[in-house]
Amino acid sequence: MIDPAKQAFLTELFEAAVTAADARAALAANLPARPKGRTVVIGAGKGAAQLAAAFEDLWGAPVEGVVVTRYGYSCPTRSIRVMEAAHPVPDAAGLAASKALFDAVAGLGPDDLVVALVCGGGSALLPSPPEGLSLEDEQALNEALLASGAPIGVMNAIRKHASGIKGGRLAAAAHPARVVSLVVSDVPGDDPAQVASGPTVPDGVTLADARALIAARGIAVPPQVLAALADAPDPQDPVFAHNEVHVIASARLSLEAAAAKAQAAGWPAVILSDAIEGEAEVIGQMHAAIAREVIAQGRPFKAPLVILSGGETTVTLRHKDGRGGRNTAFLLGFAQQIDGVAGITALAADTDGIDGSEDNAGAFADHSTAAVMRAAGVDPADALRRNDAWGAFDVVGAIFKPGPTGTNVNDFRAILIDG
Structure with missing residues (x-):
C-alpha cells in the first residue's frame, strides 16, 4: 500500500x-484598461465560472456577460451569467451556450470592451455546427477525435474548420469592440490559439493543413463533416487588429x-x-x-x-x-x-x-x-x-x-x- x-x-x-493557477491571482496581474463604454465578459472552460467570479470582484465596475463551464463546475456570480454544458462530448446545452455568447457580443461598438476568459475544456463546451451540419455531426466528430489518440493540437486544428465559433470566429463577431483574451493554458507550448480551440484567437492553420492531419493519422471523420470543412478566419484580418491576448496561467x-x-x-x-x-x-x-x-x-x-x-x-x-x-x-x-x-x-x-x-x-x-x-x-x-x-x-x-x-x-x- x-x-x-x-x-x-x-x-x-x-x-x-493548482494554487499557482488560481483564478483570482492570475487575473489580478492582467486586468485590461477600462473602456469608455460597456464591459462584456464571455468565456468557456472548466474554470470559466471561477474566472468570472474573480473578475467581478477585481473589476469593481459594472460588468455583464456569460460564460459556460462543465456540469457541476459552476460557482456563484453576481452579474455574469454562468451556463453549464457537457464535456467531453458536446450537448444541446452547449449549443445554447454558444448562441448566448454570440448574443452577448452582438451590437457592440468601438468604445466597448469584451473580456474573454478562456481555459481548457472549452472545445467541447462550445458546439456550433456550421451551416449544413448538426449537433449530432459535431458530436460524432468529437467522438472520432477523442478515440483517435491524436494530440490536442491536432484535434483542435480540425475542430476549428468544422465550427461556427472556434478559430477566432467569436472575436470576429464582437468587432468593432476591443477583445482582450485572458487565457489559462492547458496545452503543450501554451499557444493561446489552441486553448478551447481559440474561440477568440485565430491561428494560421489552413484548411489544407487540417485535411492533411486527418489523412496522415487516419482519423475517422464522418464523411458529411469532412465535406463541410471550411477555412477558418485569417489572423491578419483587420477585425483582430486591436485585440489583445495574454496567457495568465500555465503548466x-x-x-x-x-x-x-x-x-x-x-x-x-x-x-x-x-x-x-x-x-x-x-x-x-x-x-x-x-x-x-x-x-x-x-x-x-x-x-x-x-x-x-x-x-x-x-x-x-x-x-x-x-x-x-x-x-x-x-x-x-x-x-x-x-x-x-x-x-x-x-x-x-x-x-x-x-x-x-x-x-x-x-x-x-x-x-x-x-x-x-x-x-x-x-x-x-x-x-x-x-x-x-x-x-x-x-x-x-x-x-x-x-x-x-x-x-x-x-x-x-x-x-x-x-x-
Missing part, C-alpha cells in the same frame, strides 16, 4: 501547482511552484518538461524507465529527488465502456514498469480535478501497486487494454479525488524517489 506520508506530500505538491508556472514547494521541504526537484505529449501508457513507461535508472545507476539524476512533468497525453480508445482517463492510464503503464522496484512513489492527476470519465483527478502508485492489483484479481495489462485504468486503481484504493479545482493547466505528474 502507498505510504501515507508520501501520499500526503505528493498531494501538497499537486495543491501547490510551466504550476510545475515551477510545485518544484519550489518540494525544495522548501528538503527534496531536490527537476522538471522534465511542461509539454509532454503522446500515448499515456507509453509516456508512463518512459517516466518509469527514468525512475528505475535513478535508482539503479544514479543517473540522469541523483536520489533523493522529485521528478515533475506536465503536458497532455492521449489515450486511444479501444473499448467504449472503459473507465478512467489519461492520467490513470499513464500511471498504470508506470506502475507495471516499477513493479518491485522499491523507493518510487508517484501521483498523476489532471489539474482540473477530473480525469476522463469518472470523478477522480488521477491516482497514486508505488512499487507494490501492480502486485496488489494482481492479488485483488485485476491484471494491470488487461485493464489497460480495456481502457479501465480507473477500475484497476479503484480496486486497490489508490484513487486521487480532490474534486473540481476551478482551474485547468493540464496534466500534473510527480515522482518521488527516495533511493
Whole structure:
C-alpha cells in the first residue's frame, strides 16, 4: 500500500501547482484598461465560472456577460451569467451556450470592451455546427477525435474548420469592440490559439493543413463533416487588429511552484518538461524507465529527488465502456514498469480535478501497486487494454479525488524517489 506520508506530500505538491493557477491571482496581474463604454465578459472552460467570479470582484465596475463551464463546475456570480454544458462530448446545452455568447457580443461598438476568459475544456463546451451540419455531426466528430489518440493540437486544428465559433470566429463577431483574451493554458507550448480551440484567437492553420492531419493519422471523420470543412478566419484580418491576448496561467508556472514547494521541504526537484505529449501508457513507461535508472545507476539524476512533468497525453480508445482517463492510464503503464522496484512513489492527476470519465483527478502508485492489483484479481495489462485504468486503481484504493479545482493547466505528474 502507498505510504501515507508520501501520499500526503505528493498531494501538497499537486495543491501547490493548482494554487499557482488560481483564478483570482492570475487575473489580478492582467486586468485590461477600462473602456469608455460597456464591459462584456464571455468565456468557456472548466474554470470559466471561477474566472468570472474573480473578475467581478477585481473589476469593481459594472460588468455583464456569460460564460459556460462543465456540469457541476459552476460557482456563484453576481452579474455574469454562468451556463453549464457537457464535456467531453458536446450537448444541446452547449449549443445554447454558444448562441448566448454570440448574443452577448452582438451590437457592440468601438468604445466597448469584451473580456474573454478562456481555459481548457472549452472545445467541447462550445458546439456550433456550421451551416449544413448538426449537433449530432459535431458530436460524432468529437467522438472520432477523442478515440483517435491524436494530440490536442491536432484535434483542435480540425475542430476549428468544422465550427461556427472556434478559430477566432467569436472575436470576429464582437468587432468593432476591443477583445482582450485572458487565457489559462492547458496545452503543450501554451499557444493561446489552441486553448478551447481559440474561440477568440485565430491561428494560421489552413484548411489544407487540417485535411492533411486527418489523412496522415487516419482519423475517422464522418464523411458529411469532412465535406463541410471550411477555412477558418485569417489572423491578419483587420477585425483582430486591436485585440489583445495574454496567457495568465500555465503548466510551466504550476510545475515551477510545485518544484519550489518540494525544495522548501528538503527534496531536490527537476522538471522534465511542461509539454509532454503522446500515448499515456507509453509516456508512463518512459517516466518509469527514468525512475528505475535513478535508482539503479544514479543517473540522469541523483536520489533523493522529485521528478515533475506536465503536458497532455492521449489515450486511444479501444473499448467504449472503459473507465478512467489519461492520467490513470499513464500511471498504470508506470506502475507495471516499477513493479518491485522499491523507493518510487508517484501521483498523476489532471489539474482540473477530473480525469476522463469518472470523478477522480488521477491516482497514486508505488512499487507494490501492480502486485496488489494482481492479488485483488485485476491484471494491470488487461485493464489497460480495456481502457479501465480507473477500475484497476479503484480496486486497490489508490484513487486521487480532490474534486473540481476551478482551474485547468493540464496534466500534473510527480515522482518521488527516495533511493
